[in-house]
Amino acid sequence: MKIAIILGTRPEIIKMSPIIRQCEKQGINYYILHTGQHYSYEMDKIFFEQLKLPQAKYNLDVGSGKHGEQTGKMLVAIEEILIKDRPDIVLVQGDTNTVLAGSLAATKLQIKIGHVEAGLRSFDRTMPEETNRIITDHISDYLFAPTETSKKYLLNEGISEEKIFVTGNTVVDAAYQNLEISKNRANVLEELSLKEKEYFVATAHRAENVDNKERLGRILSGFLQIYKEFGLPIIFPAHPRAVKMIKKFGFKSPKGTRLIEPLGYLEFLQLESGARMILTDSGGVQEESCILKVPCVTLRDNTERPETVEVGANLIAGSGENIIECTKKMLESDPEWENPYGYGNAAELVLQSMITDYSTEYSDDT
Ligand code: UD1
Ligand code: UDP
DSSP states (O other): OEEEEEEOSHHHHHHHHHHHHHHHHHTOEEEEEEOOSSOSGGGTHHHHHHTTOOOOSEEOOOOSOOHHHHHHHHHHHHHHHHHHTOOSEEEEESSSHHHHHHHHHHHHTTOEEEEETTTOOOOOTTSHHHHHHHHHHHHOSEEEESSHHHHHHHHHTTOOGGGEEEOOOHHHHHHHHHHHHHHHHOOHHHHTTOOTTSOEEEEOOOHHHHTOHHHHHHHHHHHHHHHHHHOOOEEEEOOHHHHHHHHHTTOOOOTTEEEEOOOOHHHHHHHHHHOSEEEEOOHHHHHHHHHTTOOEEEOSSOOSOHHHHHTTSEEEOTTSTHHHHHHHHHHTSOOOOOOTTOSSOHHHHHHHHHHHHHHHHHHHHO
């Protein structure tokens, strides 16, 4: 059995890394197809280096562009490769344009699709990610739901139960595998002159936030208010999209907020775990703050990670005045919640359930 692992962005590299490591460990025949959706060193190569991942066999260098342009280029190029180097299963992770292109190319060639992190729903169709997830889930053959909640969403949409496997999220595997390494290999607090639990971390990159002048302005005002109220610095390793839009709208970094380059995964894990609190619109960062037991305030109007809110790790603030109220509330919380995303063995479960199911079907056919 041959697997093609298709990835293209920072979170996909990080969340696929435990699966890639398992493939190596188990001697599975696989290759990596990188679309090049992310390409800047600090959004791409740094993760291959830090996580000691093998080079991608194919890199499409698709780069940035409008949705149709970016997804279209990927679709054309992925199809060519899947025809030439046909796998039995294509594995995709999450909800990016890379995922949509990879799964569309595979389904038209009647190649089976495994969707890691299936069944997440924000119920907000204005988000490009929601469209990508829904389409991918409905054309996938193996749906790896991180939790029972995501499984329930899939069942509610009529997806048959035999296709769904609750595995936990590989974000836990990655965090557990790399947290200790990060403690020995990075000293980000010292480099940034920070003291444990005496700073906040912020990230923002969602199109609906950073591409919208009003929302981005309100988020930055929220950071200023937080600094005025608590006197702690806010460290904001900014995604290139956020940097571009802050510049375009003529905003300045508010007093107390330190806008820095995106960090490597090891440095970022360390920064997150030492933080007093995290403010974010990132999916992965909501999950990691929950796993690392650091309170989180989400700078969005909804989340496809309701488990983090249910266990008490996260509050949904939107982009306005609720930011300060939610921050106050979360600072009073006791971070002893349960981690809803599994035990750090999701990658093993993904491969085990997929291989068992595939082999059973194959032996039934013959
Ligand atoms: C994409 C995903 C989003 C995911 C995020 C992870 C889609 C629709 N969106 O958003 O779901 O949460 O990745 O980070 O797939 N840029 C660079 N260097 C890079 C990559 C991007 O400078 O390596 C800049 C470019 O100006 C580009 C912009 O960031 O136009 C946006 O990049 P893009 O890949 O389109 O979307 P993301 O915001 O990264
Ligand atoms: N991350 C990182 N460096 C940073 C910011 C984030 O390594 O400066 C990691 C973070 O630990 C998480 C992932 O990037 O695993 C989240 O990616 P992102 O926020 O870009 O995308 P999302 O999860 O929202 O799709």
